Amino acid sequence: MKFIDLFAGLGGFHQALVQRGGECVFASELNEHLAGLYEKNFGIRPAGDIRSVDLSAIPEHDLLCAGFPCQPFSKAGDQKGLECPQWGNLFDYVVAILKLKQPRFFIIENVPNLIRHNRGKTWSIICDQLKAAGYAISFERLSPHMFGIPQKRERAFIVGDRHGLSNFAWPIPDDIPQTSIRSVLDDDPPEAQGLNGDHLRYLETWQEFVAAFPKDQHLPSFPIWAMEFGADYPLDGLTPHARGYRRLGKFKGAFGMPLAGLSPQQAEAALPSYARTTLDHFPAWKIDFIAKNRAFYA
Ligand SMILES: C[S@@+](CC[C@H](N)C(=O)[O-])C[C@H]1O[C@@H](n2cnc3c(N)ncnc32)[C@H](O)[C@@H]1O
Structure with missing residues (x-):
């Protein structure tokens, strides 16, 4: 062949x-x-x-x-x-x-x-x-x-x-075998590079989250934007930029940080980076992800 x-x-x-x-x-x-x-x-x-x-x-x-x-x-x-x-x-x-x-x-x-x-x-x-x-x-x-x-x-x-596929069948197994990432990991690879402390903490935190997640619920299929946890700056209508950062005093920014009493620059910095857009309106997909994250956190 x-x-x-x-x-x-x-x-x-x-x-x-x-x-x-x-x-x-x-x-x-x-x-x-x-x-x-x-x-x-x-x-x-x-x-x-x-x-x-x-x-x-x-x-x-x-x-x-x-x-x-x-x-x-x-x-x-x-x-x-x-x-x-x-x-x-x-x-x-x-x-x-x-x-x-x-x-x-x-x-x-x-x-x-x-x-x-x-x-x-x-x-x-x-x-x-x-x-x-x-x-x-x-x-x-x-x-x-x-x-x-x-x-x-x-x-x-x-x-x-070119001769036809009447004798052809896709070799799909009836049962999908159980697999584990451990089967391809070495226990003690000599050239491995360690993860730094921050990355280890991210992984441990996610692991803790997955372990604590109710077993009868589906894990979210949308991206988790943890900065929305506790945030309530407005999504409908004008974006914070278009509305004016000084008008956000009654809302909360990333991780629930109160925006009251902040200068416009401080209020902007206290929002998640993806919410600091200079567009007049958030695109529908972004509103969707943010709303799902807030509902998930609630
Ligand atoms: C989807 S990857 C193919 C992966 C491959 N089947 C494998 O097993 O790794 C597509 C590849 O096409 C190459 N490629 C893109 N344009 C090409 C061109 N005009 N001529 C030749 N190769 C090209 C890319 O560099 C890339 O490696």
Whole structure:
């Protein structure tokens, strides 16, 4: 099984496929540092930017692997998708190689949001292009924790076979194995760097919080902004900046600090940093997080 490793990164596909008897015949990775590590680990110097590669010179292969950059589709990114000028068109290169070299199989990996991006339109464009390149396709969301590795990192995987996928089934275990981070930690690692005192205190405090949390309740799924605990500065209408910091005397700032008697500068400094915006109104998502934190604290 000859494979190529596009957007090779640290070589996740390479590592897995070589263990299965595969042979890597070509890799591409833009980032010099990653390309250097790839060469050190696997003895193959990846070609750089796929946009500058002569695609016809890519060796014949049975399987194309591609984890193309996920920033344009990620919930954490700008969501520009296939229109993203920096990354969006990289998928076109994958399709171009599939059409030109016609490997029998492919495996593509990306963030799960790829499927929902732009209300599913991006996903249907991608599927249509892969089918038009001659492949039967199937996709699944998988995460290492489903396979006994103690990490939750869901990814969308798409597989394709030019001969059809009627005999293919995703290898999803019936029972998700119990995993523990302890299984991959060394007891006494010689090169470990210690956490500083502050970080240890943060961790201990969170641990205390989790331990004290009622077992029959769900832990919050919104970000905890502890500065809202005790705060009641107004969220509706104008922001503190637009309203004027001298008008906040009857309210409380971060961690419930009374704002009465403070100068405008002191009142501003006593608010959480994210509440010191110069916008006239808080965006709805921020009001939502703040309101949830206050209700949670109450
Ligand atoms: C999501 S990561 C892939 C991770 C990889 N599957 C692994 O196992 O580490 C995407 C990679 O694509 C690389 N990349 C981005 N643009 C590229 C381009 N034009 N040509 C080649 N590689 C590129 C990035 O540097 C990044 O390492």
